[in-house]
Amino acid sequence: MPYLRAVVLESLRMHPPSPFVTRGVHDDLASGGSIGRLRKKLVVMVQDIGRHGSVWTDPDQFSPERFLPGGEAEDVSHMPGRNGRDEMRMMPFGGGRRFCPGYSLALVRVKFFLAGLVRHFELAPPSCGVDLTARLAFNNLMKKPLRARVTPRTLP
Numbered sequence: 001m002p003y004l005r006a007v008v009l010e011s012l013r014m015h016p017p018s019p020f021v022t023r024g025v026h027d028d029l030a031s032g033g034s035i036g037r038l039r040k041k042l043v044v045m046v047q048d049i050g051r052h053g054s055v056w057t058d059p060d061q062f063s064p065e066r067f068l069p070g071g072e073a074e075d076v077s078h079m080p081g082r083n084g085r086d087e088m089r090m091m092p093f094g095g096g097r098r099f100c101p102g103y104s105l106a107l108v109r110v111k112f113f114l115a116g117l118v119r120h121f122e123l124a125p126p127s128c129g130v131d132l133t134a135r136l137a138f139n140n141l142m143k144k145p146l147r148a149r150v151t152p153r154t155l156p
């Protein structure tokens with residue numbers, strides 16, 4: 001179970017389903033005796049935070065072990081600001097007031113799905129390999145759809 005959790009967190013670090021979140025802020029703007037409002041938009045690149053070389057060792061390396069005890073990310077929170085520290089080393093579920101309220105359900109579901117998939121099927125890459133290049137959109141998608149060789153396992 002700890003390794004399953006580590007695989008899910010490492011996947012969310014490298015391939016957050018929401019590659020960015022946005023925030024809108026208003027500023028009062030005084031000009032020529034009248035006051036207007038300036039609307040600014042802030043885009044937080046979630047996917048870049050999870051791969052930042054200043055806070056992650058070998059950021060482009062898929063290494064679930066970093067989330068296990070003794071690993072560099074054993075105490076990293078996917079809930080920024082909620083582990084008593086002000087860190088934001090990854091934020092797949094956003095942060096602050098708009099933090100995803102479905103995060104715990106999502107984590108349980110993803111772990112169940114992954115555990116079931118691996119239990120019932122053997123997965124191998126196709127001869128052409130797997131291209132993990134992402135297509136930047138509102139949701140993170142694979143540029144080339146995943147192809148895999150899937151064989152049912154014989155359960156005891």
Ligand code: HEM
Nearest residue numbers: 017018021092093094095097098099100101102103105106
């Ligand atoms: C792996 C699965 C999921 C991911 C990666 C995810 C990610 C996110 C992100 C990045 C945000 C924006 C947070 C922000 O702006 O700071 C968000 C918001 C939200 N999520 Fe999720 N989410 C997931 C699953 C779910 C599920 C299962 C539910 C509901 C059952 C859910 C409900 C919501 C809602 C209602 C918001 C809007 C919150 C607000 O604007 O106050 N999410 N989610």
